[in-house]
Amino acid sequence: MNEMSHDPGDRSRADAIQALAGVRGVLFDLDGVLYRWEQAIPGACEFVKFLADAGIPYAALSNNSQTGPENLRDRLARLGMHFPLERVITSATAAASYVAKLWPGSRVHVVGSSYMHQAMANVNVQCVGQDAEEADVVALGMSMDLTMVQLAEAVRMLRDGAELVATNPDAMLPVPGGFQPECGAVAALLEMAGGRTARFVGKPNPEFFTQGLAAIGRSAGETLMIGDTLEVDILGATQSGLCSAFVATGNPIEGEPAIEPTVFVDDLFELRRLLQAGRTG
Structure with a gap:
């Protein structure tokens, strides 16, 4: 078009x-x-x-769930724009707050960046690894380091009844030289294979x-x-x-x-x- x-x-x-x-x-x-x-x-x-x-x-x-508010604030400052830290809000922190509010103390398996893991560790939930037998929630953010093994473990947990919470529905992100997949594209894979509908927080x-x-x-x-x-x-x-x-x-x-x-x-x-x-x- x-x-x-x-x-x-x-x-x-x-x-x-x-x-x-x-x-x-x-x-x-x-x-x-x-x-x-x-x-x-x-x-x-x-x-x-x-x-x-x-x-x-x-x-x-x-x-953006791949980096934290501090990094975004610092990038803006380098470019000449001042933003107070408390006024830089990311979908990762929003997802963590959402999960802790709806399922306090729940077992959460995080699929995403190191910052996504950090954000979830800062709220009232129990983070479990991919070797855990089950989880109450699979929390999905974007990371270019995701592997099919990690996604397969997430699918197993979803099939066993875990809820799927995702940071954002964007399918792609423009980058120098083209595009890279975003969280929405990965969520579509997990929805289809895991049989669950994602709740997008961003x-x-x-x-x-x-x-x-x-x-x-x-x-x-x-x-x-x-x-x-x-x-x-x-x-x-x-x-x-x-x-x-x-x-x-x-x-x-x-x-x-x-x-x-x-x-x-x-x-x-x-x-x-x-x-x-x-x-x-």
Whole structure:
């Protein structure tokens, strides 16, 4: 399918300014919005500074379960963007909180990165290895070091009755030179082979957005979600009652979009102008 481009002409500039006039807080996706790999996306540093100068609180919601909030905060700082640690929220920490809330003290088999293991070890559950006879929950995050042996053990536990909790439904992640599989692709394998339906905790799950709102002390009706994935960032924002901005600096839109954000913008320079106009108008 041909990629479609969108600009504020899809909604008049005046309408876009009015739609964003009530924004008092901002939630960000990271990859494709503020940075791409180790490079800040043009306009990102200026946008974050604009929010800080205007006294608008902001936080990051990342579906990345392969690294922790400290590493993401430090990457942002290296690129010139300051985020308090408590306002960098990952799907791994969300998954750990979710499992501990629903199944406190349960036996949890973690399939994922070292950080995913660490996040689960920090909550009220009992982590069990792949040699365990059974588990109550299989907690899945993404790791490029996963093996078929590890996945086979997870399938065995699922077949024996374990619940499947996964960090995020993204099927792929853009990387230099192409793409790599993400958690959603691995979850599909475990769902089919293990006979269980995954419970995804990261975006677009509204509970994940609730954590972001709590971090910035804002309600959904006064908060803007900025993302580059319609099916994850924008869908989750819509279902959670936030307004949303799709930026065309990350994942492309193919075909006619089935999900409409509040505004489409080319980049954060354009979005900053719209927000500034709403504050001064």
